[in-house]
Amino acid sequence: MPREFPEIQSAGSLIVAWQVKNKNVLVVGGGEVAAGRIVHALNADATVTVVCPASGLNSEVAYRVSQQQVSHIARNFEPRDLDGADMVLCAIDDPTASTQIWQLCKERRIPVNIADVPSECDFYFGSVHRDGPLQVMVSTNGNGPKLASIIRKKIAETLPDNTGAAIENVGKLRKKLRDIAPDPAQGPKRMKWMSNICEAWSLDELVRMNDQDRDSLLSCYKSGKIPTYEEIRSSAG
């Protein structure tokens, strides 16, 4: 194999940032694990329905229902609950019912996660660090979920507190850049300039970037210049 091509390692997962905004996510069960699944789905702006007898809701899930953050079907799961579902997250303490739900999802080709049953999962959850637009997910591919959580915390500790704010500022800069240079033919130049700014500015400097700094920076785009933070601030006068 040519040396410059990555070697295939296999046995990994395809880690993607799945967009579920306004999509119908059905959560089966209302216990502690379901509560965690609900938070993940709501953080991604999904439309969430929980099916679970009222007596089975834990206090967190009951709270989400009472706040109308999720819709609630107060009974055990029935196959018709899958109508219109784009994704199913099952977290119940009944293995027979779980397997039935998995089979029904297979028939309908609905992606499904059955908590605790790796062989009945189209995707696994991972341990997630969130800071504004930043998400870092750790997966051990089924080998050690507790270890995933420990590693996630270690990684999070190494990140500056304001990483999320820096990313937000870069997001604003990218948006403005697209506004002033919308031509698709400018794509390669735009991308190179953005990458160079991200490399030239430290995270702390990116956090401190304000609207005026952004405008000064963007005025350099045409010439292709990559001003430093100090140059931008000293020109602000």
Ligand SMILES: C[C@@]1(CC(=O)O)C2=NC(=C\c3[nH]c(c(CCC(=O)O)c3CC(=O)O)Cc3[nH]c(c(CC(=O)O)c3CCC(=O)O)/C=C3\N/C(=C\2)[C@@H](CCC(=O)O)[C@]3(C)CC(=O)O)/[C@H]1CCC(=O)O
């Ligand atoms: C990461 C996290 C995400 C989340 O659920 O949000 C997650 N499990 C978490 C916690 C956790 N789960 C378990 C323990 C007890 C300690 C231990 O066993 O280590 C703890 C620790 C705790 O509770 O603190 C028990 C357990 N879990 C699975 C099995 C079945 C099996 O392995 O066969 C068993 C054994 C049951 C038994 O022995 O009877 C299966 C899965 N659990 C996964 C994800 C997927 C693989 C992810 C990966 O490998 O990276 C996968 C395959 C499917 C899925 O559920 O998606 C979340 C941490 C969130 C956080 O704190 O940040």
Ligand SMILES: NC(=O)c1ccc[n+]([C@@H]2O[C@H](COP(=O)([O-])OP(=O)(O)OC[C@H]3O[C@@H](n4cnc5c(N)ncnc54)[C@H](O)[C@@H]3O)[C@@H](O)[C@H]2O)c1
């Ligand atoms: N993957 C993980 O991270 C992880 C961690 C711990 C436990 N688990 C597993 O996840 C499952 C759920 O754990 P938990 O602690 O939330 O359990 P729990 O006992 O607190 O909750 C189970 C819930 O399922 C509901 N339920 C049972 N049968 C139902 C049905 N047919 N239709 C709708 N709702 C139904 C119950 O009313 C209850 O709300 C268990 O199998 C547990 O072993 C997974």
